[in-house]
Amino acid sequence: MAGLYIHIPFCKKACHYCDFHFTQSVEQMDEMVDAICQELEMQSEFLERETIHTVYFGGGTPSLLNENQLRRLMRTIRFEYYLSSNPEITLEANPDDLNPETLDLFFKNDINRLSIGTQTFHDPHLKWMNRAHTAQEATDCFFQARQAGFENISLDLIYALPSDSHELWQADLLKIIRMRPEHISSYCLTIEPKTAFGNWVSKGKMTDVDEEYAAQQFEILLETMEKHGYEQYEISNFSQPGYHSQHNSNYWKQEKYLGVGPAAHSFDGTHKRANVSSNAKYMRSIKKDLVPYEIMELTEEDRVNEYLLTSLRTKWGCDLELLRSNYEVDLLQMHEVYLTKLLDQGMILIEDDFITLTNSGKLLADKIASDLFIPNQV
Ligand code: SF4
Incomplete structure (x- = not known):
């Protein structure tokens, strides 16, 4: 798609x-x-x-x-x-x-x-x-x-x-x-x-x-x-x-997209890149047959964290099996105590291997996602 x-x-x-x-x-x-x-x-x-x-x-x-x-x-x-x-x-x-x-x-x-x-x-x-x-x-x-x-x-x-x-x-x-x-x-x-x-x-x-x-x-x-x-x-x-x-x-859902024009972002499934945010620089570079972009290197941890941030905001929620199979991340195991606390507080639901936010959880969506982030390996 x-x-x-x-x-x-x-x-x-x-x-x-x-x-x-x-x-x-x-x-x-x-x-x-x-x-x-x-x-x-x-x-x-x-x-x-x-x-x-x-x-x-x-x-x-x-x-x-x-x-x-x-x-x-x-x-x-x-x-x-x-x-x-x-x-x-x-x-x-x-x-x-x-x-x-x-x-x-x-x-x-x-x-x-x-x-x-x-x-x-x-x-x-x-x-x-x-x-x-x-x-x-x-x-x-x-x-x-x-x-x-x-x-x-x-x-x-x-x-x-x-x-x-x-x-x-x-x-x-x-x-x-x-x-x-x-x-x-x-x-x-x-x-x-x-x-x-x-x-x-x-x-x-x-x-x-x-x-x-x-x-x-x-x-x-x-x-x-x-x-x-x-x-x-x-x-x-x-x-x-x-x-x-x-x-x-x-x-x-982290599907691929191509962004064209100044400041537009693209994602090929692995890498993200961003075109220059200046109309003049953009047009000058295109005239020379060069697309002026910077690659935004994403580590595997960045991709997991971005998935957490975006998926938890949606009604479909965070697919725990996807995290296990694509990234070898077992979120339930890593954050057992925190997730149990959120469940008890009525902030999240865990059903069919998906975590979704309740209406109370939605008020704190970004905080919950960032608490679940996995650290970058140094
Ligand atoms: S400045 Fe332009 S892009 Fe920004 S909100 Fe107004 S109309 Fe939209």
């Missing part, structure tokens, strides 16, 4: 919480699309000609792509790679870019899943986060997308905003549920150091996210999603039956 990720590193505005790789110099988009198409050609052997089941345009803001740019990208992908007969092809979009014309263009160019960066339906919060859209635009574009033919739409929400209240959070959740998207991703606000919010927190102009408050909002999220028929299949992801994000699920 190999996947292809294309990073489009441009945004109209810098959201105050975001530390993804992007630039606001959108005048370089044509040149960047040329470079990405060239990299797609150069990397066509990376997945050893495996069939690609998912394509994901992320960023940045891929909904800034114009028709010519998207056509060129899709044509190159189809020419250089084997796509399955019904691939999931997702495009991340911001509401301010979506209108009947752009939606029609995306739909006609094989995009069959939209991931829309709604974030909240509360205008003062959108403004405070420096988002480029309004709540009305977020609502309108969703229904326009339906009219354009999209039957698989994901909406994003952020919670635990410092000036939030549980009433506003519940209002956001009920609004989104009434719209009935197939998929909802909901992330807790995190304050990253190199962002406007990070700067404000360090200068005391803004308070950091309150963990207790965030936990309460997470509980409201779980309760509301469950009540309205959305299955939590990963800590931050909920879907109606049959609408998991196949692309992201493959990451969590």
